[in-house]
Amino acid sequence: MTSFLAVDLLLVCVPGADWAYAIAAGLRGRSVVPAVAGLIAGYAVHTAVAVTGLAVLVAGSPRLLTALTVVGAGYLVWLGWGVLRRPATPGAAAGEPAHAPPVRVFLRGAAISGLNPKGLLLYLSVLPQFLVTKGTHLPVAAQTATLGLAHMACCAAVYLTVGVLARAVLTARPAAARAVTRTSGAAMLGIGAFLLAERLATL
Numbered sequence: 001m002t003s004f005l006a007v008d009l010l011l012v013c014v015p016g017a018d019w020a021y022a023i024a025a026g027l028r029g030r031s032v033v034p035a036v037a038g039l040i041a042g043y044a045v046h047t048a049v050a051v052t053g054l055a056v057l058v059a060g061s062p063r064l065l066t067a068l069t070v071v072g073a074g075y076l077v078w079l080g081w082g083v084l085r086r087p088a089t090p091g092a093a094a095g096e097p098a099h100a101p102p103v104r105v106f107l108r109g110a111a112i113s114g115l116n117p118k119g120l121l122l123y124l125s126v127l128p129q130f131l132v133t134k135g136t137h138l139p140v141a142a143q144t145a146t147l148g149l150a151h152m153a154c155c156a157a158v159y160l161t162v163g164v165l166a167r168a169v170l171t172a173r174p175a176a177a178r179a180v181t182r183t184s185g186a187a188m189l190g191i192g193a194f195l196l197a198e199r200l201a202t203l
Contacts, residue, residue, distance in 0.1 A: 001130075001146070001147075001150065003130065004127075004130040004147055004150065005150055005154065007126065008122075008126075008150065008151050008154050009154050009158075011118075011122060011126070012151075012154045012155055012158045013158060015184065015187060016116070016118055016187065016191060017076055017079065017112050017113075017116050017118070017191070018039050018112065018113055018116065018155070018159060019159070019162055019184060020079075020181070020184030020185065020187065021035055021039065021108070021109055021112050022035060022036060022039070022159040022160075022162040022163040022166070023162060023163065023166040023170075023180060023181060023184060024181060024184075025105065025109075025163050025166075026162070026163035026164060026165070026166030026167035026170070027166055027167065027170060027181070028100075031102075032159075032160060032163030032164060032167070033160075034102035034103075034105040034106045034109070035105050035106070035108075035109045035159075035163065036109070036155075036156060036159045036160050036163060037106055037109070038105065038106035038107060038108060038109020038110040038111075038112075038113070039109040039110070039112065039113040039155060039159055040113070040152050040155055040156050040159075041106070041109070041110040041113075041114075042109065042110040042111065042112065042113025042114030042115075042116070042119065043113050043114075043119060043148070043151060043152050043155060044148075044152060045110075045114050046113075046114070046119050046120065046122075046123045046148070047123070047144070047145060047148030047149065047151070047152065049123070050123045050127065050144050050148060051141050051144050051145050051148070052141075053141070068117075068120060069117050069120065070196060070200070071115060072115040072116055072117040072120060072192075073117055073191075073192040073193075073196040074192065074196065075111070075112075075115045075192070076115075076116070076117070076189070076191055076192030077189055077192035077193055077196065078192075079112065079185075079192075080185045080186065080187070080189030080190070080191075080192060081185070081189055082185070084182060084185040084186060084189065113155075117191075118191075122151070123148070127144065127147050127148070127151075130143075130147060131143050131144065131147075166180070
């Protein structure tokens, strides 16, 4: 578990789509909890899929894996382009009205993490390496659920911190806030484009 947490924390601390959304939520000047809760909900879906064994089926089906990766990467490109066009400033998150209902904020967060190829790859390639199949009485499904919950806890801690710090540091600096969100948008667009190109090149 300790080894998994160390690797997982490093992955979670790499800026990406989740970071961009947490930052945008912080810049709204309201609670970042609905946004972060939505991000965690997306990973809860990943965890449930992995526990049921569907993740193994996805990993063993190149066409299905390609389809999911393309959808997730395309969503990242769309989000990144939207952030670049309308960078978040203090008081409003990119792509959302200043007073967006918490439910909408939550659902968008769930879509971002649920369709994030980075999360999909974590559950398909990284997490299985830490499962123990010999010398333990704990079923693989229970181990998967435990590691998935640990990942969700890491995400909650990091994204809440990112959102709160964004509000504290960038709220009084509109120019810096726009620069940070443009950088996040460019990162989302770049990551999505790279994943799309890489996956489509294998077809």
